[in-house]
Amino acid sequence: MARTIAPPELWGVGQFRVGAGSVTWELSQAEIMRDAQSATGVLSAIGLAPGGRVLVTSLLSEAPHVWPLTLGVLMNGAQLSSADATPFDAYRTAMFLRTLRYDMALGVSDAVVDGLEQMGVDLATAFADVAVIVARGVAYDRLESAGLRPTRMLLLGPATAIARAPGGPAEVDPELWALDTVDGQVVVTSLTERRQAFARQPTGVAGTVDGSRVILARGSS
Amino acid sequence: MSDQNSAREISRESDLGDDRFFDPDIETASRSALAALHEEKLLELVPYAYERSPFYRKHWSEAGVHPRDILTVDDFRERIPFMDKDAIRAFRDAHGDPYGGLLCIPESELTAINSTSGTTGDPTLVPERWAAGGSGPALARDFWELGVRPGDHVAIPMFTFRGPIYNFPHVLGAVPLIFDHSPAELPRICELVRRYRPTSWYTMSGPFLLALAELEQSTDVDLRDVFSSFSSIVFAGEPLGVRAKANAERWGMPLFHHSAAGDVGAAFECREHDGLHVWEDVGFYECIEPDATGPGDATPVADGAVGELVATSLGSDVFPLIRYRSDDLDRFTRQRCACGRTHARLWTLGRKGDEVIVDGRSVLPVDVWGAVEALDETAAGLFQIIRTQRQVDVLRLRVGYAGAPSDLGALAGLIADSVEAGVGVRPQVELVANAELLKLGPPHKIPRVAKR
Numbered sequence: 001m002a003r004t005i006a007p008p009e010l011w012g013v014g015q016f017r018v019g020a021g022s023v024t025w026e027l028s029q030a031e032i033m034r035d036a037q038s039a040t041g042v043l044s045a046i047g048l049a050p051g052g053r054v055l056v057t058s059l060l061s062e063a064p065h066v067w068p069l070t071l072g073v074l075m076n077g078a079q080l081s082s083a084d085a086t087p088f089d090a091y092r093t094a095m096f097l098r099t100l101r102y103d104m105a106l107g108v109s110d111a112v113v114d115g116l117e118q119m120g121v122d123l124a125t126a127f128a129d130v131a132v133i134v135a136r137g138v139a140y141d142r143l144e145s146a147g148l149r150p151t152r153m154l155l156l157g158p159a160t161a162i163a164r165a166p167g168g169p170a171e172v173d174p175e176l177w178a179l180d181t182v183d184g185q186v187v188v189t190s191l192t193e194r195r196q197a198f199a200r201q202p203t204g205v206a207g208t209v210d211g212s213r214v215i216l217a218r219g220s221s
Numbered sequence: 222m223s224d225q226n227s228a229r230e231i232s233r234e235s236d237l238g239d240d241r242f243f244d245p246d247i248e249t250a251s252r253s254a255l256a257a258l259h260e261e262k263l264l265e266l267v268p269y270a271y272e273r274s275p276f277y278r279k280h281w282s283e284a285g286v287h288p289r290d291i292l293t294v295d296d297f298r299e300r301i302p303f304m305d306k307d308a309i310r311a312f313r314d315a316h317g318d319p320y321g322g323l324l325c326i327p328e329s330e331l332t333a334i335n336s337t338s339g340t341t342g343d344p345t346l347v348p349e350r351w352a353a354g355g356s357g358p359a360l361a362r363d364f365w366e367l368g369v370r371p372g373d374h375v376a377i378p379m380f381t382f383r384g385p386i387y388n389f390p391h392v393l394g395a396v397p398l399i400f401d402h403s404p405a406e407l408p409r410i411c412e413l414v415r416r417y418r419p420t421s422w423y424t425m426s427g428p429f430l431l432a433l434a435e436l437e438q439s440t441d442v443d444l445r446d447v448f449s450s451f452s453s454i455v456f457a458g459e460p461l462g463v464r465a466k467a468n469a470e471r472w473g474m475p476l477f478h479h480s481a482a483g484d485v486g487a488a489f490e491c492r493e494h495d496g497l498h499v500w501e502d503v504g505f506y507e508c509i510e511p512d513a514t515g516p517g518d519a520t521p522v523a524d525g526a527v528g529e530l531v532a533t534s535l536g537s538d539v540f541p542l543i544r545y546r547s548d549d550l551d552r553f554t555r556q557r558c559a560c561g562r563t564h565a566r567l568w569t570l571g572r573k574g575d576e577v578i579v580d581g582r583s584v585l586p587v588d589v590w591g592a593v594e595a596l597d598e599t600a601a602g603l604f605q606i607i608r609t610q611r612q613v614d615v616l617r618l619r620v621g622y623a624g625a626p627s628d629l630g631a632l633a634g635l636i637a638d639s640v641e642a643g644v645g646v647r648p649q650v651e652l653v654a655n656a657e658l659l660k661l662g663p664p665h666k667i668p669r670v671a672k673r
Contacts, residue, residue: 001244001246002243002244002247002358002361002362003243003244003361003365005371005392005393005394006371006394007391007392007394008371008372008391008394008395008396010396011391011396012387012396012397012398012399013374013396013397013398013399013413013417014399015399015409022409024413024416051329053334056381058381059381059401060377060378060379060380060381060386060387060399060400060401060402061399061400061401061406063385063387063399064399066381067385067387067388070385074332079331079332079333079334080332080333080334081333081334081335081336082333082335082381082382082383082384083336083381083382084380084381084382085381089380089382091339091344092336092339092344092382095336095339095343095344096334096336099319099346100319100334100346
């Protein structure tokens with residue numbers, strides 16, 4: 001018989017970015033599940049339904065943000081595919097978009113768009129049949145310039161903010177996070193028990209807040 | 222291996238005591254028990270796949286084979302035709318089936334659709350139905366052997382294309398430290414390794430070892446201290462070059478080799494460092510003459526000899542590969558390992574598709590490696606064989622160099638001398654900067670063969 005070992009209370013140690021730097025981030029299994037429940041609701045609200053399919057583009061180091069979203073995809077009864085959010089691995093993103101039907105592309109980043117454009121892939125064509133394109137950084141603007149209607153996503157320090165509709169501001173789950181600004185920079189405070197509590201944690205994102213929504217400063221992405 | 226490192230391994234082994242197996246019943250099963258398991262699973266698999274997979278129905282019918290003909294493992298060996306990645310791609314393209322005709326369950330039952338690495342061409346889809354526990358149990362056996370225990374941390378600098386690989390340490394009660402497989406991550410990895418003192422690392426690569434050497438030169442980081450907590454560092458992607466190996470030993474890295482096993486499972490070294498174990502309850506592995514064209518002339522190589530690995534999935538009812546020719550040249554044995562495990566072991570030599578025949582002489586990338594690494598300017602061992610076809614008149618190499626050598630022509634001559642002395646064939650050498658070659662690959666390796 002194989003050994004049966006209880007999983008550790010600590011889910012893992014990852015990081016989140018603040019500007020050019022990063023902050024080490026410990027997460028418990030319990031908070032991952034809480035974040036996953038929240039992600040399930042958000043993904044449903046922006047159009048993911050049972051039987052849907054999602055292409056997730058991310059870096060492995062983004063797992064503390066992405067694993068709850070991944071669980072959210074599964075809890076919505078949808079399927080997922082994964083590709084690295086790097087210029088090199090954009091060939092995989094292109095292959096998936098060419099080969100299968102996707103209802104949602106989640107986490108499209110500048111690096112992915114860079115890679116696709118380097119391959120000569122036309123963004124409007126590649127994403128034409130994807131109903132919901134959740135994009136972050138300058139990728140949002142580049143996809144919009146290509147005639148697409150992306151949905152804004154921000155990795156806001158340890159929080160994940162996703163707009164509820166294309167063109168709208170990204171927002172966090174107000175039961176999990178409180179937003180404020182300090183010197184024009186958005187800061188986040190955790191509202192639920194976490195292995196690592198955050199109080200007015202700088203995010204490196206310039207903008208103002210409206211409740212749980214982030215209004216990006218002009219020129220900020 | 223350094224004395225300090227050996228002492229740590231011995232100490233760790235002593236800590237582990239007789240506690241060596243994660244799943245002792247299966248890991249040490251007798252060969253007769255494994256043979257019985259193979260017969261049971263293969264005889265279930267053949268009709269299952271024939272009923273559900275359009276690829277196998279077509280492929281086997283064309284070979285004049287029907288499941289009713291397959292009553293024993295010998296029948297399986299003698300009748301079931303081989304297949305390979307090109308056959309999957311051809312079916313995919315001819316029939317518009319993204320799964321190459323191999324999907325054996327309704328598409329709606331899939332959890333995830335991931336993909337192969339794409340090292341040898343367009344990535345092919347890998348549809349999955351996740352069970353509770355995910356892919357953890359098979360990996361758990363390997364990492365338990367490599368010393369991971371509840372409460373430990375495991376450093377995981379990896380990619381996302383295989384799915385959420387970071388969750389596997391949980392099966393062992395261990396905690397993942399999650400990083401990108403990017404040389405840019407190394408300073409942060411070093412910092413967190415010193416803070417959390419992980420016991421295992423999955424995975425280390427040639428480009429990472431190269432970047433560590435550069436980090437050591439440009440900073441005051443003490444890499445012996447960084448790697449002092451590890452009982453295992455899993456190395457994968459490519460052969461380990463002589464210089465990289467020397468650095469790893471100097472830094473006290475307890476390296477263990479790891480490889481894919483015919484896209485059906487994985488193969489890991491155990492602490493005996495005597496070949497890479499495959500799990501024969503996960504895959505049915507054969508090692509055949511590489512030039513075989515079909516079951517009729519596919520003579521199994523003698524135990525311990527070199528052949529091409531052929532793999533059959535025993536654990537997948539979703540997307541089973543059956544008699545899948547891996548293109549991998551391996552030395553293969555079913556002799557019991559000193560660790561006590563009874564499952565087969567292999568030693569990877571290279572890809573059959575990477576071999577060039579120059580004036581009747583076989584040359585694989587692994588043959589060229591040491592000769593390229595021997596020179597300071599090309600010590601990183603970054604090179605490609607230009608393989609326009611298998612039989613070539615001249616061995617052509619594209620070799621990466623560091624820095625700004627004053628006379629590239631002279632350097633090319635030195636490389637040619639070194640390769641000629643090591644391989645017995647004088648190559649034509651094209652020189653490019655290391656950075657240009659590194660752009661060609663994913664961060665953990667570069668393609669070792671190029672068509673032009």
